[in-house]
Amino acid sequence: MDKSPIISMKNISKTFGGFVQALREVSLDVYAGEVVVIIGPSGSGKSTLLRCINHLETADTGEIWVDGIHLTHKSTDINKIRAEVGMVFQQFNLFPHKTALENVMLAQQVVRKRDRSEAERVARMQLEKVGIPEKADVYPAKLSGGQQQRVAIARALAMDPKIMLFDEPTSALDPEMIKEVLDVMLDLAKEGMTMVVVTHEMGFARAAADRVVFMDEGRKIEETTPVALFENPEHDRLKLFLSKIL
């Protein structure tokens, strides 16, 4: 590919508390419009890798470039990049003291400096897109897990991000709610959004991923297309992992 990647991570290492090695020399490039799914056992560093992309975790060594901006450089204004990178969390992290609509509006007003009516217009449009316009004035506590997660996706999308990060978005959901969230994500992938997704949903990886990355013990073990990964896994560790979850 002659295009330069929108996310470029080079030799990222990260240690927690001085001795727990979360990432060891991981490199990953993501191109605009791509959907990259990261899988692996828990504790393999996949969430840490994802959180490095918007600087919720700071890499100890290595370089990260997002949208042409050097993230690991000291003088970089991290808030500017974060506004371009949407993130969806396992625990939703909606703001409980604000309605669904206000949740989606707030950052637009505070960060993007949109006026109230414009923020509300965008918020209603995004809630429509994730399929719950009727819940606009409801507080998060009254929403189901699946609805909360869809509001969280709308909240991130309202900032018009160039990249969306998903950190196990369906892991805290009841089984019957997983599909409604995955459907929203599939639609997003079809629209050409650049997505990096940490998930255990192999069905989603098969359906939407351009590439799948398998991680274990802080290392990137395998990086390939979903078909190759599921039909013809190379490494023993990946075979073992797949045999346990499929």
Added chain:
Amino acid sequence: MVSSERSSNRLIKQIGRRFSRRGWLLAFFALDLLIIYSISNNEKLIDAWSFVIRGIGVTVQITIWAFLFALVIGLITALGRISKNVLIYNIATFYVEIFRGLPLLVIILIFAFVVTPAIVDWIAQSPLDDLAQTIFGANPETITTTVLRTRDIDSVWRIMLAFALTYGAFMSEVFRAGIESIGHGQMEAARSLGMTYVQAMRFIVLPQAVRNVLPALANNFVFLLKDTSLASVVAVPEISQLTRQYSSNNFRYPEGLLVLSFIYANLTIVLSTIANYLEISLQAEKREG
């Protein structure tokens, strides 16, 4: 017929259960009525009442001003206590530990007899002297020829900082607990949307934290109200001081102290009942979202 009897039984039981937990309050109101009756029918008590009640304004004034100052000091200190900046953290912690470690009575004496005179001396020698005299209400014609003296400063303001700083230290711990009760995910979500630390604090963390600690703040308000009685040791004319004056002038301790207790108990019980309902309604709100 049977079912309506049963439901009315249930209603009586419900009311009974409610009141059985409010017996103390009913007893308090009964006692209250008795005391009001006594005060209005006994000349000595009327005398004590009319002498002591003149101090209620000062008591309320100290309570409210000190509480407002303490709110601001407490919030700023709490933010310092959770700061990652080592210098800010240590300054904030030093302040909290010192003021929590000293008895309030001692702090009041220090502020009345050491800190205020020292500040006054310093101002008297500085160019701010004329301005300060104007602020503290010295006679405008004499300002050019005199300097600020400790006695120019109203006794209420001499001890105000003692209360504000002491309760600021207590309340910083309340605020800190409130902030720490908000999960880290809230801060992360706000930051991931591009908000700065200050924006995330202001729009996301603090509104939730303050709601969580409202009952604790209300409790502190009640404690502060009671502690204003300590101001009497430096002759601030609040209700406790007036009671001591009245009682020792007339050898009427029972009358003075009865009136004094009546005033404090009514103020605090009304306030803590409000705080209680605040707590219950906040909890209900949380359940319903």
